[in-house]
Amino acid sequence: MTKDAATPVWAHARLALRMIAADPKGLGGILLRSRAGPVRDAFLSLLPPATRRLHPAIEDDQLFGGIDFDATLASGTLVRSRGLAADEGLLILGMAERATPALAARLARLLDTADATAIVALDEGIDDEAPPPTLSDRLAFHIDLNDLPYRGLAQLEPVPATRVAPARLGPEDIEQIAHIAEAFGVTSVRAGCFAMRAAQINAALSGRDRVDSTDIEIAVALVLIPRATRIPQTEEEDQTEPDTPPPDTGDDDADQGNSDQNDRLPDDMLIEAAKALLPPDFLDKLAARHQRSGAGNGSGATKSGNRRGRPLPSRAGRLGGQARLDLIATLRAAAPWQRIRRQSRPDRAGVIIHPNDIHLRRYDEKSDRLLVFVVDASGSAALTRLAEAKGAVELMLAAAYARRDHVALVAFRGETAEVLLPPTRSLARTKRELAGLPGGGATPLALGLKEALSLADMAKKKGMLPTIALLTDGRANIALDGTPGRDQAGADATRMAQQLRVSGADAIVIDMGRRPENQLCELAKVMGGTYLALPMASAKTISTAVTTALDI
Amino acid sequence: MKQPFPFSAIVGQDDMKLAMILTAVDPSIGGVLVFGDRGTGKSTAVRALAALLPPITAVKGCPVNAARPADCPEWAGLESDELHDIPTPVIDLPLGASEDRVTGALDIEKALVSGEKAFQPGLLARANRGYLYIDEVNLLEDHIVDLLLDVAQSGENVVEREGLSIRHPARFVLVGSGNPEEGELRPQLLDRFGISVDVSSPDTVDERVEVLKRRDAFDNDNAAFMVRWRAEDGMIRDQILKARKTLRELTTGDAILRDVAELCIALGSDGLRGELALLKAARAYAAYRDDTALTRTHIRKVAPLALRHRLRRDPLDDAGTGVRVERIVENILA
Numbered sequence: 001m002t003k004d005a006a007t008p009v010w011a012h013a014r015l016a017l018r019m020i021a022a023d024p025k026g027l028g029g030i031l032l033r034s035r036a037g038p039v040r041d042a043f044l045s046l047l048p049p050a051t052r053r054l055h056p057a058i059e060d061d062q063l064f065g066g067i068d069f070d071a072t073l074a075s076g077t078l079v080r081s082r083g084l085a086a087d088e089g090l091l092i093l094g095m096a097e098r099a100t101p102a103l104a105a106r107l108a109r110l111l112d113t114a115d116a117t118a119i120v121a122l123d124e125g126i127d128d129e130a131p132p133p134t135l136s137d138r139l140a141f142h143i144d145l146n147d148l149p150y151r152g153l154a155q156l157e158p159v160p161a162t163r164v165a166p167a168r169l170g171p172e173d174i175e176q177i178a179h180i181a182e183a184f185g186v187t188s189v190r191a192g193c194f195a196m197r198a199a200q201i202n203a204a205l206s207g208r209d210r211v212d213s214t215d216i217e218i219a220v221a222l223v224l225i226p227r228a229t230r231i232p233q234t235e236e237e238d239q240t241e242p243d244t245p246p247p248d249t250g251d252d253d254a255d256q257g258n259s260d261q262n263d264r265l266p267d268d269m270l271i272e273a274a275k276a277l278l279p280p281d282f283l284d285k286l287a288a289r290h291q292r293s294g295a296g297n298g299s300g301a302t303k304s305g306n307r308r309g310r311p312l313p314s315r316a317g318r319l320g321g322q323a324r325l326d327l328i329a330t331l332r333a334a335a336p337w338q339r340i341r342r343q344s345r346p347d348r349a350g351v352i353i354h355p356n357d358i359h360l361r362r363y364d365e366k367s368d369r370l371l372v373f374v375v376d377a378s379g380s381a382a383l384t385r386l387a388e389a390k391g392a393v394e395l396m397l398a399a400a401y402a403r404r405d406h407v408a409l410v411a412f413r414g415e416t417a418e419v420l421l422p423p424t425r426s427l428a429r430t431k432r433e434l435a436g437l438p439g440g441g442a443t444p445l446a447l448g449l450k451e452a453l454s455l456a457d458m459a460k461k462k463g464m465l466p467t468i469a470l471l472t473d474g475r476a477n478i479a480l481d482g483t484p485g486r487d488q489a490g491a492d493a494t495r496m497a498q499q500l501r502v503s504g505a506d507a508i509v510i511d512m513g514r515r516p517e518n519q520l521c522e523l524a525k526v527m528g529g530t531y532l533a534l535p536m537a538s539a540k541t542i543s544t545a546v547t548t549a550l551d552i
Numbered sequence: 553m554k555q556p557f558p559f560s561a562i563v564g565q566d567d568m569k570l571a572m573i574l575t576a577v578d579p580s581i582g583g584v585l586v587f588g589d590r591g592t593g594k595s596t597a598v599r600a601l602a603a604l605l606p607p608i609t610a611v612k613g614c615p616v617n618a619a620r621p622a623d624c625p626e627w628a629g630l631e632s633d634e635l636h637d638i639p640t641p642v643i644d645l646p647l648g649a650s651e652d653r654v655t656g657a658l659d660i661e662k663a664l665v666s667g668e669k670a671f672q673p674g675l676l677a678r679a680n681r682g683y684l685y686i687d688e689v690n691l692l693e694d695h696i697v698d699l700l701l702d703v704a705q706s707g708e709n710v711v712e713r714e715g716l717s718i719r720h721p722a723r724f725v726l727v728g729s730g731n732p733e734e735g736e737l738r739p740q741l742l743d744r745f746g747i748s749v750d751v752s753s754p755d756t757v758d759e760r761v762e763v764l765k766r767r768d769a770f771d772n773d774n775a776a777f778m779v780r781w782r783a784e785d786g787m788i789r790d791q792i793l794k795a796r797k798t799l800r801e802l803t804t805g806d807a808i809l810r811d812v813a814e815l816c817i818a819l820g821s822d823g824l825r826g827e828l829a830l831l832k833a834a835r836a837y838a839a840y841r842d843d844t845a846l847t848r849t850h851i852r853k854v855a856p857l858a859l860r861h862r863l864r865r866d867p868l869d870d871a872g873t874g875v876r877v878e879r880i881v882e883n884i885l886a
Binding site for chain 1: 589590591592593595599644646647648650651652658687688691715731732733734753754757760761763764765767768771772
């Protein structure tokens with residue numbers, strides 16, 4: 001299959017599709033990361049014609065079936081609608097990166113329990129947007145078509161959908177897959193199972209009744225490599241391990257075993273071959289993946305939902321999914337029309353309600369707060385300040401649940417500012433990511449604020465209320481463009497502070513220097529925030545100060 | 553429906569399996585929380601649970617699986633009092649389930665079509681006398697969590713809305729799973745789980761190989777595989793049934809109660825739920841092992857399971873809470 005050297009990715013994509021068609025139950029589906037465009041269209045045209053499409057906002061009724069209200073009300077007898085998931089076959093989930101964890105959980109249950117349903121999730125995410133991991137972990141193949149040019153795509157005819165029985169595989173194949181998974185740091189056992197299954201199906205599709213090393217190679221490339229979390233260190237350990245399996249398998253398969261072993265590539269060769277498949281910017285992507293927040297879905301918390309919070313007047317709408325009927329308002333809407341409706345339907349008893357009478361409840365909901373700590377990691381006191389800031393973050397998180405807070409941490413030093421901790425509510429994650437913190441150098445205050453501003457904007461898009469806490473002890477001395485110079489740096493910092501004010505984020509400036517710095521006080525004023533002088537502040541005092549100052 | 557993977561065929565994850573068995577022996581332990589990475593067998597274990605558990609006897613057609621006709625709620629309007637055996641219910645509570653689906657609500661179809669005021673039972677009714685499973689429990693919306701807390705504590709679901717006033721028993725074992733890196737669980741809910749387990753991916757290649765081998769056998773040699781592991785499941789089931797009997801006759805000395813109390817004081821766990829959960833879990837474990845008296849061995853084994861999630865979280869201490877519990881258990885029971 002990899003003969004088509006110009007477009008191995010395309011060949012793999014086709015192959016994955018063929019395997020899904022051959023064994024939807026065992027493989028779960030494909031996660032296709034690709035922006036909308038001709039390449040993706042070409043891929044979608046390969047799908048068998050009878051596929052159903054889902055969108056991330058799909059409601060339970062549509063997915064799993066429920067009452068068809070319009071038909072029920074019109075006919076006066078109960079009419080049920082059939083959900084999309086009722087039939088077996090391929091489901092396409094568009095804009096999978098916008099799927100909520102709730103939808104992912106339902107689809108995961110569907111994949112876990114249904115007999116022959118497979119999902120092709122189309123991930124159009126940019127940067128750190130990704131589908132919920134609950135779902136992506138259950139899809140065997142992860143394919144990235146983003147860098148594939150449309151020119152020269154061959155084999156555009158639909159893939160044949162033939163079901164096959166999986167080929168046999170020996171214990172040594174299983175061991176090899178387990179070793180490779182281990183080498184690439186793939187921890188999920190589910191991935192290992194998928195790799196095994198993919199090898200078996202590939203062998204069956206190629207007309208073999210036994211898995212050989214090409215099948216394993218394909219399985220590794222399609223299932224394990226996209227999930228890799230590290231680059232294997234082959235040299236030392238693999239010299240000893242692959243030698244062990246062959247001796248005990250030799251006598252099982254007698255003559256067949258011999259030819260098998262000749263075909264068999266040792267683990268380290270397979271790993272080397274697989275390493276070549278890792279994308280060149282693998283390490284950067286890996287770093288980006290670590291920063292990804294698991295719970296985020298990018299779609300934002302609804303501010304006026306229909307489930308909780310302060311009640312708002314109800315509104316006309318369609319019943320279904322999460323919505324709750326406001327019975328009184330519905331009856332009230334229907335009441336004036338009863339006489340007229342009765343004339344047209346004399347046979348109907350009781351109140352005649354039409355779909356457009358339905359009123360739904362609405363509630364007003366408070367959104368979560370995001371607290372962005374912007375920490376000055378420059379100068380001599382940087383390490384203690386960072387450590388105390390980290391302590392404060394953890395203390396705030398320990399109590400965060402009650403306050404519905406998310407916390408993020410930005411540090412700036414030298415010529416850069418970086419997001420050390422993307423917005424999160426997880427203490428476990430914070431502890432891991434804040435383990436080592438760099439410190440020292442100049443003070444690019446404006447850069448730090450800029451980074452904080454972009455976090456705040458992102459948070460606002462997700463429906464959170466951002467608040468910025470700046471921890472520093474000195475004046476800015478690096479300008480936005482990275483050049484030293486106090487005047488320009490100060491002006492830039494003020495400019496960023498103005499932008500922060502415009503963005504509407506709450507702010508607090510904590511001055512940790514020995515003597516209060518007038519410029520910081522001014523900066524706080526520009527931001528429209530509070531200024532606090534806290535020399536030698538500790539984690540506890542910072543978290544108390546922030547809590548009280550912001551009255552969270 | 554896909555056939556679930558047999559419970560006993562899950563490789564390793566002994567703590568998780570033990571925790572689930574203990575709740576089967578004594579459902580009043582009050583729930584299992586399984587926290588860990590994806591792909592570690594959490595959902596597999598829960599989905600296997602239904603096939604493992606002994607069946608229960610319930611009134612035919614009863615929406616809350618009542619054991620006696622007298623326990624059936626009036627609103628169900630049952631006329632027959634025929635009993636039948638049903639599998640222990642294991643109900644999935646999906647994330648994003650609406651409050652109506654969970655508690656039950658006015659039966660809208662009946663209200664709109666025939667103008668009748670009727671109650672449509674929700675997931676809590678179906679889970680009565682069984683298990684309620686919430687995957688990604690840490691992502692569950694707050695208002696559903698509040699509601700579950702309330703019901704889990706009182707054992708009764710009270711619905712007061714839309715002119716309905718209905719109550720029905722809702723006693724279930726809450727099984728929650730999730731990945732702590734995606735969000736923390738609210739302490740109040742944490743406390744309601746009797747037992748908590750941390751699962752991690754198998755760390756040796758051998759174990760992974762075993763997992764893959766069993767999976768392969770399950771997929772491709774299903775009949776033989778199921779015969780073998782159904783038998784194992786059957787043995788566990790018999791042991792659970794036997795343990796339920798043993799549990800009634802198990803003696804608990806005062807000295808051991810003292811140990812339990814001392815342990816909880818030393819750990820500084822809030823409230824008395826820790827003591828009760830530890831005691832119940834230890835007794836269930838002793839019964840499962842077919843011992844006649846509760847001893848320190850049992851306490852030692854289950855202490856981390858029952859207490860680890862009740863410690864005051866100290867963000868500045870890096871050791872895992874399980875380690876802290878074990879350390880203190882060693883000191884107290886030395």
